[in-house]
Amino acid sequence: MNFAAQINSILAALILLTAFGLLVQRRIHGLLHLFAWQGVFLSISTAVVGYTAGAHHLYISSVLTLALKVILLPYILYVLIHRLQIHKDVETMLNVPTTMLIGIALVIFSYHLTSPIRELSTLVTRSTLAVALSTVMLGLLMMITRRNAVTQIIGFLAMENGLFFAATSATYGMPLVVELGVALDILIAAFIFGIFFFHIRTTFDSLDVEQMAKLKEED
Amino acid sequence: MRIYPIIIEILQIAIVLILAPIFIGWIRMLKCWFQGRTSAGLFQPLRDIMKLFYKDVVLAENASWIFRFTPYLVFSVTVLAGGIIPILSVDLPLSATADVIALIALFAIARFFIALAGMDIGTAFGGMGSSREMMIASLAEPAMLMAIFTVSLVSKSTSLSQIVQVITHTEFILRPSMAFAILAFILITIAETGRIPVDNPATHLELTMIHEAMILEYSGRHLALIEWAGMMKLFLFTSIGIASFFPWGIAAVDNMFQLPAAIIFMAVKFCIVGIVIVLIELGLAKMRIFRVPEFLGSAFLFASLGMISYFILE
Numbered sequence: 001m002n003f004a005a006q007i008n009s010i011l012a013a014l015i016l017l018t019a020f021g022l023l024v025q026r027r028i029h030g031l032l033h034l035f036a037w038q039g040v041f042l043s044i045s046t047a048v049v050g051y052t053a054g055a056h057h058l059y060i061s062s063v064l065t066l067a068l069k070v071i072l073l074p075y076i077l078y079v080l081i082h083r084l085q086i087h088k089d090v091e092t093m094l095n096v097p098t099t100m101l102i103g104i105a106l107v108i109f110s111y112h113l114t115s116p117i118r119e120l121s122t123l124v125t126r127s128t129l130a131v132a133l134s135t136v137m138l139g140l141l142m143m144i145t146r147r148n149a150v151t152q153i154i155g156f157l158a159m160e161n162g163l164f165f166a167a168t169s170a171t172y173g174m175p176l177v178v179e180l181g182v183a184l185d186i187l188i189a190a191f192i193f194g195i196f197f198f199h200i201r202t203t204f205d206s207l208d209v210e211q212m213a214k215l216k217e218e219d
Numbered sequence: 220m221r222i223y224p225i226i227i228e229i230l231q232i233a234i235v236l237i238l239a240p241i242f243i244g245w246i247r248m249l250k251c252w253f254q255g256r257t258s259a260g261l262f263q264p265l266r267d268i269m270k271l272f273y274k275d276v277v278l279a280e281n282a283s284w285i286f287r288f289t290p291y292l293v294f295s296v297t298v299l300a301g302g303i304i305p306i307l308s309v310d311l312p313l314s315a316t317a318d319v320i321a322l323i324a325l326f327a328i329a330r331f332f333i334a335l336a337g338m339d340i341g342t343a344f345g346g347m348g349s350s351r352e353m354m355i356a357s358l359a360e361p362a363m364l365m366a367i368f369t370v371s372l373v374s375k376s377t378s379l380s381q382i383v384q385v386i387t388h389t390e391f392i393l394r395p396s397m398a399f400a401i402l403a404f405i406l407i408t409i410a411e412t413g414r415i416p417v418d419n420p421a422t423h424l425e426l427t428m429i430h431e432a433m434i435l436e437y438s439g440r441h442l443a444l445i446e447w448a449g450m451m452k453l454f455l456f457t458s459i460g461i462a463s464f465f466p467w468g469i470a471a472v473d474n475m476f477q478l479p480a481a482i483i484f485m486a487v488k489f490c491i492v493g494i495v496i497v498l499i500e501l502g503l504a505k506m507r508i509f510r511v512p513e514f515l516g517s518a519f520l521f522a523s524l525g526m527i528s529y530f531i532l533e
Contacts, residue, residue: 006393009532013395016528020520024513097516104523111531130531 004052005124011045012128015165016107019138022158023103023145026090028081031154032074038161039069046168049125055172061179065164068183073157076190081150084197086207091148099145103138110134117170125169132169135162149200149207153193160186223473224310228302231311235301239454240264240447242489249497264450271443279340279436289336290437290444293329297448297455300325304458307481308470309380318377319367319459323360326411329448330356337433348432351508355417355429358515359410362403365522369400370463372529379459383466395532399525401464406518408460410511412453415500417511420449427505457492461485 018038025031043065050058081087093099110133118126139159143152160182167174174182197207204211244261251258278287300322302313317325334352337345371377373396374385410417413430423431434445462469468484470477506514 009528010393010395010398012532013398013524013528016524017399020524024517096513097519100516100520104520104527107524107527111527127532131528 004048008045008048008052008125008128011041011048012131012165012169014041015045015135015161016131019135019158019162020100020103022154023099023138023142024093024096026093028089028091028148028150029087031151032077032081035077035154035157036070036074038158039065039074042161042165043070045128045165046173049168049172052124053172057176058168058173060176061164061168061173064179064183068186069157069161072187073190076194077150077154080194080197084150084201084207086148086150089148091146091151093145099141103141106137106141107134110137121170123169123172125172128169129166132162132166135159135165138162147208147210149197149209152209153190157186223475224312227308227310228312231306231308232298232302234306235298235451235454236447237265238489239451240268242454242457242493243450245490245493246496249493250500253497253501268443268447271446272440274439276439276441281341282436283339285332286336286339286436287441289332290441290448292332293448294444296325296329297451300455301451303379304455305380305383305462305466305469306458306485307478308472308474309383310470310472311380314378314380319371319379319382319463320364320377322379322459323363323367326452327356327360329452333433333445336437340436342436344432344435348429348435351429352433355410355511355515358512359407359518362515362519362522363407363411365519365526366400366403366407367463369396369522369525369529372526373397379462383462383469384471386463386466387469387471394529396525396529397464399521399528401460403518403521403525404460404464406514406521408453408456409499410515410518412456413449414453414496416503416506417514419505427508429508457489461488461492 015038018034018041021034022031022038025034043062046058046062046065050056050062078087107130111130114130114133117129121129136159139155139157139162142155142158146152146155164182173179200209201207204214241261241264243264244259247263248258248261299313302311303317303322305311305314330352334349337349337352339345367377370382373394374382376382376385409415413420418429418431419425419427420430422428423435425431430449434442437445465488468481468488470481
């Protein structure tokens with residue numbers, strides 16, 4: 001293993017660690033910080049892959065990630081949670097150790113799923129594909145286990161991080177046009193989420209999505 | 220029969236016996252300095268142990284042989300463990316007798332008997348302490364084994380001497396698996412040796428105590444032996460950590476001239492570990508006992524991630 005590959009695998013490990021951190025963090029401020037850190041690691045990792053593979057368009061993706069996922073999105077969410085006055089909330093979570101164990105099982109599952117691709121691929125980054133897939137899975141698990149709407153959105157954004165990482169590690173990144181499109185989508189989505197948060201709260205007086213079960217008819 | 224390894228072995232056991240209380244003294248001294256108090260000095264734990272040996276033993280009327288036997292067993296098991304872990308040199312005759320897994324089992328024997336002795340007298344505190352200790356042990360040991368397996372996977376051996384030799388003689392690679400294993404190991408060491416945030420070693424007669432609750436009925440030389448063993452346990456866990464993750468500086472086989480350097484390296488490493496422990500203890504408050512499963516669950520998570528990332532990323 002050369003030095004760049006070592007750095008890349010360390011960054012992959014850190015991304016996986018932040019994904020687990022997001023899964024079990026109770027405080028919403030902590031979640032935002034973890035999400036921003038995940039973006040930082042993702043951005044550095046993209047730049048390192050761009051350097052080793054000589055794929056210079058990855059530098060643009062890296063800067064884009066830094067601007068969007070480390071600065072802009074956390075800032076929007078930060079303003080949102082302050083406007084909604086939930087920045088000091090501590091989410092009630094049941095059974096953290098079990099969630100962790102399911103998370104570990106998901107990582108093993110992703111490894112098993114990507115091992116045939118690993119055999120075929122010749123890229124430097126092929127081993128990080130399993131980490132990318134498990135980041136997606138962990139984001140999904142976070143959306144399932146959490147009940148707060150804001151936390152679910154962070155889980156969704158973490159999933160997107162995983163997809164971006166998968167694209168970088170499987171094929172040295174998507175074409176730039178696609179990436180720009182996705183970035184724009186995410187940005188627009190963040191604004192729409194913001195509007196929806198306010199709507200959910202005015203209707204239900206809470207951001208707990210369990211409250212939506214009230215919508216169904218009594219029988 | 221060569222004489223050099225035997226000298227090293229005796230030297231090492233002497234080091235474990237003497238330096239373990241001094242290491243505790245160092246931690247207490249640092250803590251005092253950080254909190255702006257005057258410390259009692261490096262040798263105060265040693266003096267405390269000596270004082271306890273002069274005092275009489277007060278035994279409860281219904282104390283069985285387990286209660287009297289436990290201090291000697293715990294002390295000797297800990298000293299035996301001290302003869303196995305390479306601290307100065309890998310040239311230890313005893314290290315062939317037990318690998319890391321057996322070493323963990325040795326500590327488990329000591330814990331088992333302390334828990335029995337805690338329940339032996341029949342006081343409420345003893346039983347409570349024993350049950351808490353067993354809960355922590357049942358969560359910490361799987362995580363500990365996973366962390367050790369990660370190190371063993373990297374170095375292809377479960378013998379600590381072998382691990383030290385392999386890691387010092389191969390080229391250094393940044394390994395995510397080892398980083399995860401270090402994190403897990405730090406959390407486990409805190410839980411196993413009863414430091415803040417899992418247990419507070421400085422309290423007696425507090426409802427939240429764990430280790431102290433079990434040994435509340437001990438006095439005199441029995442208490443001295445158990446306290447001494449507890450100090451050695453922290454020293455030995457630190458040594459296991461140093462041997463598996465930062466073994467550079469430990470003298471190689473048959474190399475007498477590396478010994479002075481090895482002693483200096485050891486002193487520096489233990490000083491740094493002391494500072495880290497004090498910073499952790501000052502920065503955190505003791506957690507509720509129902510949070511401990513989460514704490515050790517994350518240790519297990521780190522250890523498993525270390526093992527998985529060995530296969531995925533390396």
